[in-house]
Amino acid sequence: MASGSRLWGALLLLPLLLPAACRAGGGCSGEGGPLEPFDELYASGVEAYYSGDFAGAARCLERALRSRRELRDARLRCRRRCRGQVRLEALGPGAGGDLPFFGSVLRRAGCLRSCEEPRLGAASRHRAAEEVRADFQRRVPYSYLQRAYIQMNKLEEAANAAHTFFMANPEHMEIQQDIENYKNTAGKVSLVDREARQHMEDYSAGVRHYDKEEYELAIDLLERALRGYYSEDADCQIMCEGPQKFEEHEYLEYKAGLYEAIADHYMQVLACKHDCVRELATRSGRISPIENFLPLHYDYLQFAYYRVGDYVKALECAKSYLLFHPDDEDVLENARYYEGLLEGTMDPDTIKPRKEAKMLLRRHKLESHLLQVAAAGLGYTYTEPNYWNRYGARQDEHSVPSSISSEPEDGPRLSLAKKPMPKPDRELKEGGPLLYSDVKFVYNSQQLNGTQRVLLDNVISEEQCRELHRVASGIMLAGDGYRGKTSPHTPNERFEGATVLKALKYGYEGRVPLKSARLFYDISEKARRIVESYFMLNSTLYFSYTHLVCRTALSGQQERRNDLSHPIHADNCLLDPEANECWKEPPAYTFRDYSALLYMNADFEGGEFIFTEMDAKTVTASIKPKCGRMISFSSGGENPHGVKAVTKGQRCAVALWFTLDPLYRELERIQADEVIAMLDQEHLGPSEMNINPKDEL
Numbered sequence: 205m206a207s208g209s210r211l212w213g214a215l216l217l218l219p220l221l222l223p224a225a226c227r228a229g230g231g232c233s234g235e236g237g238p239l240e241p242f243d244e245l246y247a248s249g250v251e252a253y254y255s256g257d258f259a260g261a262a263r264c265l266e267r268a269l270r271s272r273r274e275l276r277d278a279r280l281r282c283r284r285r286c287r288g289q290v291r292l293e294a295l296g297p298g299a300g301g302d303l304p305f306f307g308s309v310l311r312r313a314g315c316l317r318s319c320e321e322p323r324l325g326a327a328s329r330h331r332a333a334e335e336v337r338a339d340f341q342r343r344v345p346y347s348y349l350q351r352a353y354i355q356m357n358k359l360e361e362a363a364n365a366a367h368t369f370f371m372a373n374p375e376h377m378e379i380q381q382d383i384e385n386y387k388n389t390a391g392k393v394s395l396v397d398r399e400a401r402q403h404m405e406d407y408s409a410g411v412r413h414y415d416k417e418e419y420e421l422a423i424d425l426l427e428r429a430l431r432g433y434y435s436e437d438a439d440c441q442i443m444c445e446g447p448q449k450f451e452e453h454e455y456l457e458y459k460a461g462l463y464e465a466i467a468d469h470y471m472q473v474l475a476c477k478h479d480c481v482r483e484l485a486t487r488s489g490r491i492s493p494i495e496n497f498l499p500l501h502y503d504y505l506q507f508a509y510y511r512v513g514d515y516v517k518a519l520e521c522a523k524s525y526l527l528f529h530p531d532d533e534d535v536l537e538n539a540r541y542y543e544g545l546l547e548g549t550m551d552p553d554t555i556k557p558r559k560e561a562k563m564l565l566r567r568h569k570l571e572s573h574l575l576q577v578a579a580a581g582l583g584y585t586y587t588e589p590n591y592w593n594r595y596g597a598r599q600d601e602h603s604v605p606s607s608i609s610s611e612p613e614d615g616p617r618l619s620l621a622k623k624p625m626p627k628p629d630r631e632l633k634e635g636g637p638l639l640y641s642d643v644k645f646v647y648n649s650q651q652l653n654g655t656q657r658v659l660l661d662n663v664i665s666e667e668q669c670r671e672l673h674r675v676a677s678g679i680m681l682a683g684d685g686y687r688g689k690t691s692p693h694t695p696n697e698r699f700e701g702a703t704v705l706k707a708l709k710y711g712y713e714g715r716v717p718l719k720s721a722r723l724f725y726d727i728s729e730k731a732r733r734i735v736e737s738y739f740m741l742n743s744t745l746y747f748s749y750t751h752l753v754c755r756t757a758l759s760g761q762q763e764r765r766n767d768l769s770h771p772i773h774a775d776n777c778l779l780d781p782e783a784n785e786c787w788k789e790p791p792a793y794t795f796r797d798y799s800a801l802l803y804m805n806a807d808f809e810g811g812e813f814i815f816t817e818m819d820a821k822t823v824t825a826s827i828k829p830k831c832g833r834m835i836s837f838s839s840g841g842e843n844p845h846g847v848k849a850v851t852k853g854q855r856c857a858v859a860l861w862f863t864l865d866p867l868y869r870e871l872e873r874i875q876a877d878e879v880i881a882m883l884d885q886e887h888l889g890p891s892e893m894n895i896n897p898k899d900e901l
Contacts, residue, residue, distance in 0.1 A: 238325030242272040243332035246345060253348050258355040265345050265352070269398075272340060275330055276443070282319035283442045286312050323501060331447075343372040343399060343488065350382070359386060359556075367395040370490040371782065384766065403432030407497075408783070411504065415893045419508040426508070430501050434560050436484055444476035471578045477587070478571040487783060494785075496592055499528040506538060515545045516555060523557040527565050528592045632656060632838075633740035639733055646833075650659075653824040654815055656798075656838035658738055661830075664727050668832035669804045671720050672727070676700075676752055676856055678716040679707050696761045697769055697850055701753040704728060707871040708879045722883070724752060724858070725876055731800050731860055735836045739798065741864070747873040748796055748863040754856040757808070762851045769811060770847035772820035775799045775839035775861060781820035786841025792863070795868040799843075800836035802862040803829035808853030816844045829855060 249264030290312040293304035324330060339345065345367040353362035363386035370379045380482055383395065387869040397405075410425030411497035485497030494500075520541040525535050544551035572588055634649060634656065646659040664672070680700040704725050711721025728750050736745040755769055773779050775788035776796040788794050801813065806829060813835055815825040826848075837843045839861065863869070 238329070239274055239323055240267070240271055241329050241332070242268045242275065242340070243336045244272055246336060246339070249345070250348060253352055258352040262349060262352040262356065262361075265349050265438060267609075269345055275324065278320060279325050279446065280439055280442055282316055283445060285319060286315035287442075290315050341372075341488075343369045346398070362386065364396045364398060368398045371397045371399070381565060393467050401436070401488070403429050403436055403484070404487065407501065414504050414508060417511075419511045422508050423505060423512065426501055426505050430560075433484060433501070434499065434564070437480055437564065438870040440480035440483055441477050444473050444480070458778075467578070467582060470547075471575065471582070472707075474571055474574060474578075475586070478575060481568065482589070487780070495785075496528075498564075499525050499592055501536065502558075506535065506542075510538075510542065514616045515542050518542045518549075519546065519552060519555045520558060522842055523555065524561045527561055527864070533793065553743055613635045627875050631742075634658065634738060636737045636740040639737050640730070643734065652815065654837070655842045656739065657815070657825075657843065658836050659827060660734070660834045660836070662832045663731065663734065663802055663834045664832045666831055668723060668727065671723055672752075672858075673804055673856060675707060675716055675720045676702065676754060679710045679721075680752065680754060694767050694849070696758055696765055696767065698756045698758060699749050699753065700756070703752075704871050704876045705879070707752070708876055708883075712879065712883075718883075722880070725880060727802065728858060728860055731802055731834060731836075731858070732862060734834070735798055735800055735860075735862060738836070739838075743864055743865070745798065745862045746866055746868070747860070747870040748793070748868050749859075749861045749870055750873060751859045752856070753859055754854050755811070755850050756854040757810075757850045757852050762849075765849055765851065768846050768848060769850050769855075772814075772816050772844050772846040774841045774844050777841050779818065779820060779841065779844055781818065784818045786818065786844075788840070793839075795863045795865050796839040797864045798836065798862040800834055800862070801829075802834045802858040802860070804831060804858070807828035808850055808855045810849045810851040810853040812848045814846055814848060816846070818844055822842060822848075829857065 245264050245268035249261045249268055252258075252264055253261035290308055292312070293308040295302055295305045320327070342779065346365045350362045350365040353359070353365060363383065366379055366382050368387065370383060372381065398474040406425045406429035410422045410429055413419075413422040413425060482493045485493035487494070502521045502525035506518050506525060509515070509518035509521060518541060522535050522539040522542060526532065526539065529535070546552050546555075557863065568591070575586050576588065632655070638645060638660065640663075642662050642665075644661040646661055647657075649655055649657045652659060679702040681702065707716070707721040707724045710716045711718035729748070732745055732747060772781075774786050774792075776794050778790045779786050811829060813827040813829065814823050815837075816823050817842060827833070837845070
């Protein structure tokens with residue numbers, strides 16, 4: 205097991221530590237009596253993990269996860285039961301007319317307490333800290349579980365724990381590689397997401413069958429997804445009736461009157477219920493929902509039912525979709541077409557939208573009205589989101605409603621057509637001048653099988669590559685730019701880096717030749733000007749980060765290696781290969797607009813730069829680095845990329861990220877500009893970069 209420990213021990217970043225109060229818990233006590241609080245079990249599991257008791261850690265963490273599920277189930281069960289047993293009475297007229305209503309409120313509260321206490325104990329036992337709840341939301345316990353199971357040599361359990369964590373943290377590069385290692389070490393592994401939401405699993409599976417034109421299977425799964433959705437919606441509504449967080453004041457100091465207190469609490473409950481639409485459309489670990497999630501079920505179904513010849517269901521689903529988007533021309537045309545198919549056999553007007561869709565939408569509109577009334581009259585701050593947005597910035601790749609083609613081809617024909625994608629905030633262009641006579645154009649976006657891509661050679665000379673490499677040797681530190689981690693992306697390579705400001709500082713101090721240090725500054729500016737010109741940007745392109753980085757293959761660790769030097773990712777969004785999504789939200793560097801890599805050498809093995817599809821598997825272009833070669837591309841989800849393993853030697857490059865937003869300019873670059881201005885005043889001119897205007901085309 206010792207070799208296994210060495211293999212896996214270096215692969216994972218430690219997750220965020222729990223607060224000190226949560227680490228102070230004792231051991232994982234025996235089961236029995238009221239449900240143990242999940243936060244105490246979690247603290248005990250983490251404590252056992254760090255003390256080296258991996259079996260104890262796994263036991264406590266598994267019980268923590270089970271306790272949290274049972275807590276929710278118990279609350280749901282009791283709230284459902286008490287809803288059925290104690291009906292809220294209507295308010296009556298005159299003095300005492302409110303007594304029946306408040307009497308029923310008191311009886312329901314008593315029902316809930318008598319139902320919950322035998323299993324849960326006092327309610328205060330289960331009030332976990334915000335940090336702990338956030339850890340469970342991000343599935344952090346599964347990260348601990350994975351490593352505990354590795355130490356116990358339970359690879360299948362470890363693989364499932366890793367996969368469960370990864371599904372909520374797709375940007376976690378080490379986990380991606382670990383899952384591949386599990387597959388290769390343990391053989392065929394059927395990965396299980398232990399926290400999967402069934403209605404989303406059914407929806408995704410239904411869409412996959414739809415894309416394959418397996419319409420009957422798609423219908424079964426999408427209908428099941430809808431049933432699951434409405435069931436989860438009912439549960440979400442009930443769970444919102446629990447304790448709420450009062451944003452404006454501390455509850456114990458709150459001295460509001462009866463109706464103000466009721467209104468305060470109820471409006472927070474109502475806001476929670478109103479947001480169930482977003483909650484049910486949001487994948488685990490995400491901030492933003494899948495756009496247009498619920499209506500899309502009906503959109504897929506209307507076309508699928510048409511393809512299997514069930515025109516009644518097709519019309520029913522089309523009308524259900526139109527409840528959410530009554531002006532959708534594609535589906536309006538589809539509905540008219542289905543009505544034409546049914547004429548003569550039945551009255552199409554008798555076919556109505558589905559009741560559950562009408563009820564949900566009616567309730568949702570009433571909730572919105574009440575929230576806006578409260579915002580106006582009670583001093584709340586509330587902005588209504590667009591819950592059914594069809595053209596959001598993160599449109600699901602499969603959000604491709606159907607449209608009818610009126611051109612007959614042996615009978616009616618439907619063609620699947622994507623709706624117009626949202627217009628970018630700038631017009632995408634390319635092919636502008638390269639500015640410098642020596643720079644050689646190699647490939648454009650079309651030749652690189654993508655969007656906003658360009659490959660150039662001779663951006664710097666062989667002599668400049670050698671000089672820059674000498675500078676790198678004198679200023680780089682292991683782990684620089686990677687929070688001190690010498691192997692941030694793979695344990696099989698060492699990463700070293702340096703910034704422009706550091707190079708100039710070393711040059712000014714005489715630790716490296718000043719002219720050589722300035723070379724780093726000048727070539728990065730040359731690259732910025734080329735990118736800005738080639739992509740024909742109408743506004744200034746600013747540096748957001750500049751990094752001279754070398755990655756070196758570690759001897760003795762290259763045999764049978766199957767990982768990447770840098771896993772597939774996008775530069776301004778969180779790539780989610782399972783969902784074919786790229787989520788433009790923190791912790792991604794959402795402000796980055798363009799990226800470039802300027803290579804310094806070719807005397808190494810491996811290390812090819814690759815573009816892929818959003819599945820992070822299908823390679824669309826592969827580029828072999830060499831001195832003076834530069835690849836540049838837009839930073840979004842349209843350009844997933846990575847680096848193949850460097851298996852021998854050292855690969856060095858200048859990595860550059862740019863932004864169009866001056867608010868996100870690189871601070872060190874601004875400071876470097878000040879250093880350059882100071883040097884120019886001291887008559888220490890630019891390096892011999894050949895970037896004077898006379899050399900421009």
